[in-house]
Amino acid sequence: MNVIVCIKQVPNTTNVQIDSTTGTLKREGVESIINPFDEYAIEEAVRIKERTNGKVTVLTMGPPQAESALREAIARGVDNAVLVSDRAFAGADTWATSYTIAQAIRTIAEYDLIICGKQATDGDTAQVGPGVAEMLDIPHVAYVKKIEEIKPNYMKVERMMEDGYDIIEMPLPALITVVKEINTPRLPSLRGMMNSKKAQILQLTAEKIKAEKDNIGLTGSPTQVMKVFSPPPRQGGMKIDGSPEEVAETLVSKLKGSQLV
Amino acid sequence: MDYFLTDEQKMMIDLARKIAREKIKPVREHYDEKEEFPWPLVEEMAKADLCGVYIPQEYGGFGAGVMGLVLVIEELCKVDGGIALALAATALGTFPILIAANEEQKKKYLPEIAAGKKLAAFGLTEPEAGSDATAMRSHAKKEGDHYILNGTKCFITNAGEADVYTVFAKTNPDRGARGISCFILEKGMPGFEFGKKEKKMGIRASVTRELIFNNCKVPKENLIGKEGHGLIIAQGTLDASRPGVAAQALGIAAGALEEAVDYARTRVQYGQPIASFQGIQHMLADMATEVEAARCLIYQTAKMMDANPGKRTTKESAMSKLYASEVAVRVTTNAVQIFGGYGYIREYPVEKMMRDAKITTLYEGTSQIQKNEIALSLIKESAGKK
Numbered sequence: 196m197n198v199i200v201c202i203k204q205v206p207n208t209t210n211v212q213i214d215s216t217t218g219t220l221k222r223e224g225v226e227s228i229i230n231p232f233d234e235y236a237i238e239e240a241v242r243i244k245e246r247t248n249g250k251v252t253v254l255t256m257g258p259p260q261a262e263s264a265l266r267e268a269i270a271r272g273v274d275n276a277v278l279v280s281d282r283a284f285a286g287a288d289t290w291a292t293s294y295t296i297a298q299a300i301r302t303i304a305e306y307d308l309i310i311c312g313k314q315a316t317d318g319d320t321a322q323v324g325p326g327v328a329e330m331l332d333i334p335h336v337a338y339v340k341k342i343e344e345i346k347p348n349y350m351k352v353e354r355m356m357e358d359g360y361d362i363i364e365m366p367l368p369a370l371i372t373v374v375k376e377i378n379t380p381r382l383p384s385l386r387g388m389m390n391s392k393k394a395q396i397l398q399l400t401a402e403k404i405k406a407e408k409d410n411i412g413l414t415g416s417p418t419q420v421m422k423v424f425s426p427p428p429r430q431g432g433m434k435i436d437g438s439p440e441e442v443a444e445t446l447v448s449k450l451k452g453s454q455l456v
Numbered sequence: 457m458d459y460f461l462t463d464e465q466k467m468m469i470d471l472a473r474k475i476a477r478e479k480i481k482p483v484r485e486h487y488d489e490k491e492e493f494p495w496p497l498v499e500e501m502a503k504a505d506l507c508g509v510y511i512p513q514e515y516g517g518f519g520a521g522v523m524g525l526v527l528v529i530e531e532l533c534k535v536d537g538g539i540a541l542a543l544a545a546t547a548l549g550t551f552p553i554l555i556a557a558n559e560e561q562k563k564k565y566l567p568e569i570a571a572g573k574k575l576a577a578f579g580l581t582e583p584e585a586g587s588d589a590t591a592m593r594s595h596a597k598k599e600g601d602h603y604i605l606n607g608t609k610c611f612i613t614n615a616g617e618a619d620v621y622t623v624f625a626k627t628n629p630d631r632g633a634r635g636i637s638c639f640i641l642e643k644g645m646p647g648f649e650f651g652k653k654e655k656k657m658g659i660r661a662s663v664t665r666e667l668i669f670n671n672c673k674v675p676k677e678n679l680i681g682k683e684g685h686g687l688i689i690a691q692g693t694l695d696a697s698r699p700g701v702a703a704q705a706l707g708i709a710a711g712a713l714e715e716a717v718d719y720a721r722t723r724v725q726y727g728q729p730i731a732s733f734q735g736i737q738h739m740l741a742d743m744a745t746e747v748e749a750a751r752c753l754i755y756q757t758a759k760m761m762d763a764n765p766g767k768r769t770t771k772e773s774a775m776s777k778l779y780a781s782e783v784a785v786r787v788t789t790n791a792v793q794i795f796g797g798y799g800y801i802r803e804y805p806v807e808k809m810m811r812d813a814k815i816t817t818l819y820e821g822t823s824q825i826q827k828n829e830i831a832l833s834l835i836k837e838s839a840g841k842k
């Protein structure tokens with residue numbers, strides 16, 4: 196089985212600072228890491244490889260610095276790495292990002308499965324995985340928490356739901372996005388770290404992936420950002436104290452009082 | 457201090473640190489408390505390729521020599537001095553193979569040890585033969601294609617958990633020190649059993665048990681080197697492994713020092729952090745200086761060994777172990793002192809470090825025995841001068 200993993204390099208912070216004039220992320224002085232959800236994607240891909248004897252290719256669209264994320268993925272057991280990088284990609288929204296990644300995947304390889312993280316901790320949209328699948332016209336399942344079975348042209352997965360999980364069978368090639376319940380990512384190995392230092396990284400530009408100019412970067416992005424802001428913290432609210440019975444009674448009477456029930 | 461380590465060596469330290477902090481630290485109390493063998497952590501070390509750092513690449517290891525082993529052990533022991541012993545004692549049990557085994561034996565045993573699929577152990581000590589190994593009673597008698605082994609070893613680290621054992625027994629009791637031979641035993645050989653498991657003061661995540669040989673049939677292919685060469689192999693092994701024990705001591709001491717500095721900065725008495733008292737500062741200064749001196753001695757010894765394979769380093773190995781282990785006992789005791797009453801409470805990490813440190817002055821030769829070795833080397837060197 197050959198697996199492609201899409202990863203994104205994100206700032207190592209949960210509290211993303213936004214430049215109010217340009218509406219872009221403030222990245223200065225913040226360490227870059229692999230999007231935490233993508234670590235689960237990498238681990239799952241490496242496990243599939245170990246079970247079925249294939250290759251894992253990791254791919255990212257990003258600036259040249261994103262190479263360090265690719266090298267870290269190699270240290271964790273990935274075989275090949277692809278950096279999709281071009282000034283023309285700058286300013287891409289989720290649609291243009293998905294298009295670009297899909298074009299890159301078409302360019303590089305035969306694959307049985309594509310794995311993405313559930314979402315990126317900076318952009319947070321959770322749209323890119325499904326977007327890529329649509330562009331490639333292959334089936335996808337998001338929020339996968341377990342791969343029950345995988346064999347040529349067939350896969351059975353568990354999709355996490357709010358109240359349990361779905362069991363889904365699907366043909367391959369396909370795309371899944373994974374949640375953190377799926378595995379515990381391993382640490383790098385010494386051999387992996389040595390490989391990662393030496394590894395050749397395939398560089399792909401807009402021209403090499405035969406991308407349509409009008410579909411990439413800022414020009415290719417249908418979304419227009421009007422304003423980017425941090426929502427104000429939620430205001431106080433009301434706290435009801437007491438024994439469970441008292442709390443329930445007060446709550447119901449308040450709701451009734453406001454004619455909400 | 458900058459030791460001008462290579463990128464590769466820095467990488468090993470980084471990785472060992474990650475494992476120590478992310479995997480070992482959260483569970484170290486559990487293993488100390490329950491005295492369980494830390495198999496899940498051995499698996500982590502195996503996956504990270506740490507089990508074979510000192511084994512040459514041709515046998516599936518990483519080929520980083522004694523220096524590689526020392527760096528990894530130190531880093532792991534900063535967080536826990538017991539768990540890393542699964543790896544360190546495996547190295548001890550593996551050195552006889554590395555030093556004196558034939559190609560066939562090396563090919564058979566080293567790759568699985570390097571991959572962390574099998575652990576090893578070293579069986580020298582007996583109830584009546586501790587410091588004086590030549591007093592051993594275990595006995596191996598040749599019968600056709602086999603040796604028939606009888607006797608009991610005690611205090612064997614990794615016993616029962618390891619698959620590969622390098623064991624010493626007398627093949628010719630009349631020849632004393634020259635009548636001892638070294639064998640490779642495998643768990644499961646008929647007549648090879650494990651005895652009582654010891655309850656210990658420290659390093660409680662490590663297992664210490666008896667090996668019992670009851671007419672155990674060992675194929676003659678499992679003799680390492682020649683009959684009668686056992687004691688030389690044991691001495692060569694201890695030369696190679698003592699820097700490892702020293703690194704264990706160094707790691708424990710460095711870990712305790714770090715805890716002590718952090719604590720001294722945050723604990724307030726008489727309205728100020730205790731780190732502002734000169735009495736505490738001087739203690740910390742002594743601790744730090746001794747830790748650094750131990751590190752210099754160990755790294756330099758390890759480099760010397762790696763640069764001259766086969767050359768004996770008895771004196772330097774003994775010095776490293778003697779100094780680092782005594783430093784570990786002093787530094788951990790003072791760390792407890794700096795923590796005050798809290799240092800004596802199990803919820804805080806330093807009391808365990810103090811318990812763990814003590815073993816390093818005892819096994820692989822007590823401090824007195826290290827001094828004997830050092831002095832003997834001095835006398836030999838002096839007599840050798842014309």
Ligand SMILES: Cc1cc2nc3c(=O)[nH]c(=O)nc-3n(C[C@H](O)[C@H](O)[C@H](O)COP(=O)(O)OP(=O)(O)OC[C@H]3O[C@@H](n4cnc5c(N)ncnc54)[C@H](O)[C@@H]3O)c2cc1C
Binds near residue numbers: 289312315317
């Ligand atoms: C300040 C700011 C402004 C933005 N402005 C716009 C905008 O105007 N319009 C708009 O639509 N979007 C906008 N975005 C979102 C931006 O386009 C996304 O960061 C990007 O498209 C990826 O989407 P995401 O971060 O939500 O990733 P998600 O969709 O949450 O990521 C899911 C998974 O997709 C994969 N993935 C995501 N990105 C990549 C990548 N570059 N390379 C490889 N794999 C990847 C990973 O596996 C990841 O786990 C903005 C984001 C920020 C932070």
Ligand SMILES: Cc1cc2nc3c(=O)[nH]c(=O)nc-3n(C[C@H](O)[C@H](O)[C@H](O)COP(=O)(O)OP(=O)(O)OC[C@H]3O[C@@H](n4cnc5c(N)ncnc54)[C@H](O)[C@@H]3O)c2cc1C
Binds near residue numbers: 586614822
């Ligand atoms: C936790 C643990 C793990 C161990 N693991 C192993 C293992 O994996 N493999 C193995 O083979 N052994 C192992 N040992 C055994 C260890 O190496 C011995 O305990 C050690 O060598 C000391 O021997 P002894 O206990 O018989 O002490 P003794 O030799 O009886 O010594 C008692 C005291 O006398 C002193 N003494 C002895 N001779 C002299 C002398 N000539 N001059 C001055 N003082 C002297 C000693 O320094 C000591 O203070 C382990 C021991 C322990 C406690």
